[in-house]
Amino acid sequence: MIFTNLIQTNLKTSWVGKNIEYYSFTDSTNDDACELILNNEAEEGMIIITDYQKKGRGRRNNKWLSSPGENLTFSLILKKDVKKLPLLSILSGIAVVKGIKQFANIECNLKWPNDIMLNNKKIGGILIETKNMDTDSYVIIGIGLNVNQQEISQELVSIASSLRIENSNPIQREPLLAFILNEFEKLYNTNSEQWPILWKKYCNHLNKEITFHKDDTALTGYFINIDNHGNAIINTDSEQISVSTGILEIL
Ligand code: BTN
Numbered sequence: 001m002i003f004t005n006l007i008q009t010n011l012k013t014s015w016v017g018k019n020i021e022y023y024s025f026t027d028s029t030n031d032d033a034c035e036l037i038l039n040n041e042a043e044e045g046m047i048i049i050t051d052y053q054k055k056g057r058g059r060r061n062n063k064w065l066s067s068p069g070e071n072l073t074f075s076l077i078l079k080k081d082v083k084k085l086p087l088l089s090i091l092s093g094i095a096v097v098k099g100i101k102q103f104a105n106i107e108c109n110l111k112w113p114n115d116i117m118l119n120n121k122k123i124g125g126i127l128i129e130t131k132n133m134d135t136d137s138y139v140i141i142g143i144g145l146n147v148n149q150q151e152i153s154q155e156l157v158s159i160a161s162s163l164r165i166e167n168s169n170p171i172q173r174e175p176l177l178a179f180i181l182n183e184f185e186k187l188y189n190t191n192s193e194q195w196p197i198l199w200k201k202y203c204n205h206l207n208k209e210i211t212f213h214k215d216d217t218a219l220t221g222y223f224i225n226i227d228n229h230g231n232a233i234i235n236t237d238s239e240q241i242s243v244s245t246g247i248l249e250i251l
Contacts, residue, residue, distance in 0.1 A: 001069070002051050003174055011176030015045040016076065016185040017178065025052035025068070028143040029075040030129055037131045037138045042077050047181070049074035056144060059127055060247075070148040071162070072173055078185070079138035080130060086229040087192050089114045092126050092141050095187055097202050099180030103170050106163060109204040112223065112232050112248050116145065117204055121161035143180075147173050196226045202226045205250045210234070213247035223248070 004020045025177075026032055030050040036042040045185050053073040056064030066073050078088075100108050100116075107198035108118045116124030124145035131138045146162035148170050163171055187195070201205055211220045212234065222237035231242040 001047055004049075006172075006174035007047075007049075007178050010175040010182075010212070012047070012178075012182045013185040016188075017045060017047050017181040018041065019043050019046045021048045023048070023050045025054060026050045027042060027055040027060050028057050029073055030127060030140050030141075033075040033077050033140040033142075034129070034131055037039065037133065037140075039199065042138060044077065044079045046077045047074055048077075049177070053144075057127060058125055058144075064125065064127070064144045065153075066144055066146070067149045067151070068162055070146075070150075070164075071145065072145040072177055073206070074144040074148055075140050078134075078139045078141065080139050080239050082190070083175075085130075085139060087195050088139060088141060088155075089126060089128050090195050090226065090230045092128070092143065092184065094132060094195065094198055094202060095184035095185075096124060096126070096143065096145065096180050097185040098187075099176065100163070102183065103176045103179040104163065104167070105165050105195060108202075110199060110202045111204055112226070115229055118161060118166045119165065120204070121159060121166070123163060135186070146175065147171050183215075193228060195250075196230070199226060205248070209251040211241050211249045211251060212246040213249060214243075219243075220251070 004022050024102045032048045052068035068161050091192040095112045096116050097108045100106050110114050111117050114126040115122050129140045130233040147161040152160050205223050210223045221234040224235050225233040231244045234241050
């Protein structure tokens with residue numbers, strides 16, 4: 001059970017999270033957000049949250065698995081701001097890492113573009129989708145964060161984890177979410193040119209050797225920066241290139 005009043009009492013925002021839709025279970029909060037937009041029931045800053053997401057979706061058509069009653073699975077609806085859109089993924093990752101640090105004093109970091117990492121294992125992910133309507137266009141920021149989950153399936157245990165597994169203490173999810181949303185709104189109001197600079201502070205593979213996998217190709221080089229569209233800048237033996245999609249492997 002998620003207590004939405006506990007989220008609200010910890011919020012210091014003026015528009016993010018002022019309206020929270022809670023479902024005890026649902027297929028996907030990103031799909032719910034999309035439906036609210038289609039029905040003209042969406043408001044900027046609205047949060048859709050569930051305690052049991054049954055068909056969570058991840059990036060690249062992956063599934064997002066989250067054990068019921070233990071984690072955070074939610075979506076935030078924004079109106080599309082064309083200038084900020086390319087960097088929203090970068091911004092969301094920073095907000096999650098900062099919120100966790102502020103509330104639970106745990107230092108997570110980021111793997112490009114926005115995987116939330118702790119002790120080199122993934123504990124959270126972000127799926128950003130857009131929905132264009134006749135009058136307004138919207139952005140849906142879906143965030144899954146493994147908070148109190150204590151068991152990870154055998155096939156994922158070497159690469160995935162949770163705050164609880166890495167830190168041993170249970171964490172109250174509602175104030176944690178409020179702290180993340182507080183950070184989100186604060187950052188959203190700053191100049192987006194600063195976001196890549198901040199993101200690099202939290203990146204766990206800056207200047208490290210990495211390989212990008214895309215379709216059947218692999219490209220190895222040093223991850224040296226992100227540009228102001230959130231693309232990865234890689235130095236290979238022969239050239240400097242910008243990468244917008246792909247799976248990053250840290251060597
Ligand atoms: C990833 O692949 O790393 C992104 C995972 C995003 C999962 C979240 S959970 C809440 C929202 N609803 C979904 O169906 N997916 C996102």
